[in-house]
Amino acid sequence: MSAVDDHLAAPVTARRWLVPALGVTLTGAALAHFATHVSPAPMVAVATILPALALLGYGLWFWLRAPAGARGDAVFAWAIGGAGVVLTLDLWAVLVGAYGVEATLPHVVIQHVSTGALGAAIAGTYSDRDRWRAGSHLRLLRALDAAMDGIAVLDDSGTVSYANAAFAEGYGADSPASIVGEPWQVCYPEATRERVSAVLEEFDAGAQEEWQGTVTARRSDGTTYPQDLSMTALAGDGYVWVCRDVTGREEREQRLRVLNRVLRHNVRNALNVVLGRAERLRERLGDDEDVDSIVTAAEDLLAAGEKARQLERALEAGVGPEEPLGEMVREEVERVAEEFPGVSFEITVTCELEADSRLRLAVRELLSNAAEHNDATDSMVHVTVEPDPPMVRVGDNGSGIPEHERRTLAGADETPLRHGSGVGLWLVYWLVTQSDGAVRVTEEGTVVVRPNAEPIN
């Protein structure tokens, strides 16, 4: 960021008119002087009026253009000071008779005072600007020092030339002074060094200018921790690093992963016993309502677990390849129609678009949801894929998605008492939003997915 773009400490623009006002006064004084003196020599008149006009011009320029960082009253004070110094010198010259007896003192004084004020105003403008730039530079440095993220500037040989307090703390140093001057490698273990070196090489080759990732960092006492690191190349002049300790986040993720895995494992084992025993009961008792309901409950639980796993995988995999949206929806309709033979499906596709393949899972969920929870006697699900704007609508002739479940699709905060009854709609919400789309439910209960879709090239 250049100092001109820096509006962190833009000065007050009040009283910018003071300098032009001074110019007007001095020009007025000069004109008044010649108006009361009969026929002055033209050269003398011009030499006296010009400096005052120049000061007026500069003052107007200053007023209208407002040079960044220079305050009107400060520049005015400089101009008055300059005029004062010159006036003092003039008076001293008169006192010692330096101008000789023939000199017309008033226009000499006016001429010199105007020139002095003009010079001082220009000097004042630059001085005030420099002072302001130095101030905002200092503020930026303080901001960097106070930032919670570690920030370091490296020269092109990879030596730390600036580090803020957070960067030093991340390394386990008491103050930035103990890390400045060290090579960056001291902050990272061997494996990370190789990875980062490869990136720096690409920077130097001009292949890329920015990099972000999670790496393992090392403190001076040898302990390591996960760190989010972003590096930016400064056009042939070193690099800027911004980093953050993400131990908490990584631990939460690990906890989630472990809980997920253990829960899924135990649920599968336990439900295998439940389902197996239920099967034996059914052999003994024949058709039995209690057994049926045990089996249904167990199977629902299994399906929820499986859905959670699919979702986890889809989200972990990141952005999927682009796929033709119409075909994707058609295939899913066929698939779900096979699963629900009692429900009829109607699909209208009027576009040629492609979208993130992860939407497939969301579409499947919406279709099965519409088919499964349809309370109409002659169940029917209708799906349309429209181009402008890109839209997938899934509706049915039942009562649609109940009010309390719609909150999920709006991404509302869940609480123990207010959350959707399954993972299905969360799956839809996460997949759609992760692929830069949006989802909403209409008054009639039709779900409208607005995918981030592009025309097929």
Add this chain to the structure above:
Amino acid sequence: MTHTATVLVVEDERELADLFADWLSPSYDVRTAYTASSALDQFDEDVDVVLLDRRLPESSGDDVLQTVRQQGNDCQVAMVTAVDPDFDILELGFDAYVVKPVDREDLETLVSQLLARSLYSEEVQSYFSLASKRATLETSKTEDELVDDERYQSLCAELAEKRSNLDRMVRKLDESDFLAVFNDLSEENTDTRS
């Protein structure tokens, strides 16, 4: 032939182990082990099929599998587990990978298929083992993950090669050979179930 096949069920969840044993005992000699060490104690050359849980107390099912294979026994081993398969399964020498829950029908089909396979030549068996790995990975991994994984790619290449070798072998058999082999197989298969 009146030989009854022997199945070793290795499962730390006692309820489940007993259930599996119960389902299989009408057709097979079933041995049940709740721990890895008990599994190895009960394992001998009479065992035709091992149903192996991957997560066991003390040492894992993967270790049991390795020991079984080191003993040079060519019995059929199916991992029957609640653990989602990852690329690490490519290192394991199993013949089938089944994710729980399994019902009675699944289990019976699994065992009879494995027994049928044990009659095939080594060539065919290793083809089945690789094919089962590929199928397992394909159901648990996304296309992107598969495309990016070198181990998966070399597995596919190996499978394709084995497949063409087998095709060549089958073409060499004339029709009567083929029928003879087929009859032989189906007879043995019914025998083991009787």
